[in-house]
Amino acid sequence: MAASTGRTARPGRAPGPGRAKKDAVAAARRPEVRLPPLVPYGGEGLEPDGDYDGVRFEGVDLAEASGPGARFMDCALEGCSLDRTELVRARFIDSVLTGVRGVGTDLAEASLRDVEVVDARLGGVQLHGAVLERVVVRGGKIDYLNLREARLKDVVFEGCVLSEPDFGGAHLVRVEFRDCVLKRADFSAARMESVDLRAVAELDIARGVDRLAGAVISPAQLMELAPAFAAQIGVRVEG
Template identity: 90%
Template sequence: MGPMARNSRSDGGGGKGVVAAARRPEVRLPPLVPYDGEGLEPDGDYDGVRFEGVDLADGAGPGARFMDCALEGCGLDRTKLVRARFIDSVLTGVRGVGTDLAGASLRDVEVVDARLGGVQLHGAVLERVHVRGGKIDYLNLRKARLTDVVFEGCVLSEPDFGDAQLVRVEFRDCVLKRADFSSARMDAVDLRTAAELDIARGVERLAGAVISPLQLMELAPAFAAQIGVRVEA
């Protein structure tokens, strides 16, 4: 098992003010028009559209652009949205397995109560994104760039942040299970209020992150092993 730490609700030795807070999205949707149901299109342009309860399983919209859109209760099983762009949009209660968002761009986006598995976001760019509630299994963020991203009150099971760049990223009341931070680069990443912090790989890549005193104690064996220190009674 990898090292695991639980939330201590402590501000840490340096105080909360030393960590730059993530800037959150401020999405204000205009009046929306219902989706016409004609299917996703490659490089499609969706502006001010409400997708409500739409099953987009096995759909393909590579390069599509979603601006000022709402996706509510939509099915995204195996939906191909490679290099898609989501701007000033809200995704609520979306669900699916194998959604392909490789190389996608999410800017000023809220993701609420998602139930997803095997989501491909490798090489994606996330800027001012708030993921709140829900559960995401096997989230692939390898080589992604995350700036001003907040994971709050959600469960991330075996997320892969390998070789990703994280700047001003917060994990608030968020459960991280078997996380992989191999070769990740961090700047102002706040893990202190994570409800559970279970790191399978890459504990040595936490430079640039802030953790709580209790988390430090529980991760100490992993840190010691990383530098070759044996701890014996």
């Protein structure tokens, strides 16, 4: 019988499940939208503080419509025109926006919760001060997206192109960028917690590289961003 050494294992020497969980990036919780049978929209334009529940807007021209404070619950917007549509402080809950298009859509201070945005073609969308929770933006292209001072929690940008998005002063918690293109992104004064940039197809940060604390990037992205990091801390790199 082998003699006992009398030694006890030291706790915390090997990485256990607890440490693995601590080091892992918290994944965003995706929306689970299950729309009920919908009623086709039969009106014209939008109403301020309007209440739309279980409505399908299919191919509706909402250009220059004004519906500040409107509430959309269990709704589907499909192929709608949103040129200069005013939806300040609007609320979208358990809804799907598919193939919407437009320039200058005003969603300032809007609230999006459990929402899917699919194949959108938008430009100059105003979402400053907005609150996005459990939102997926999949496919499509959005130019000059204004998310300044917005709050994003459990948001996924997937397979889309974001050209010159502005996240200045925004608070991002559990936000994922997957197979998407970020061109000339502005993260000035942004705050990040569990932001996953590793799967970005193209990462181009114009401003705010110093605000990436709380984000996770890949080794390859680190090499690409090295000149920007060096410039931020005043390091000159010469051959």
